Amino acid sequence: MMKIRILLIAMLASLMMACTPTVKVAMPNEPININLNAKIEHQIYIKVDKALDDLFDENDDLF
Structure with missing residues (x-):
């Protein structure tokens, strides 16, 4: 049972990578x-x- 879990975890890890x-x-x-x-x-x-x-020429006293 433990070997199957390790195998499944390894397969899932390889699929994720x-x-x-x-x-x-x-x-x-x-x-x-x-x-x-x-x-x-x-x-x-x-x-x-x-x-x-x-405009400035016409109105010299603006400034």
Whole structure:
């Protein structure tokens, strides 16, 4: 009876170890692509700067 228990415990332990997950760290085969799809509009800043310059030229006594 004792041998059967030891055998069952050994079988259960071997089954538990067979189901352990493995983690592998490997380099990817393809390069990593980052697609930002960024659209930069600098025209807005130029218009605001020009409008501020015109405002300061018209009103010299603001500062």
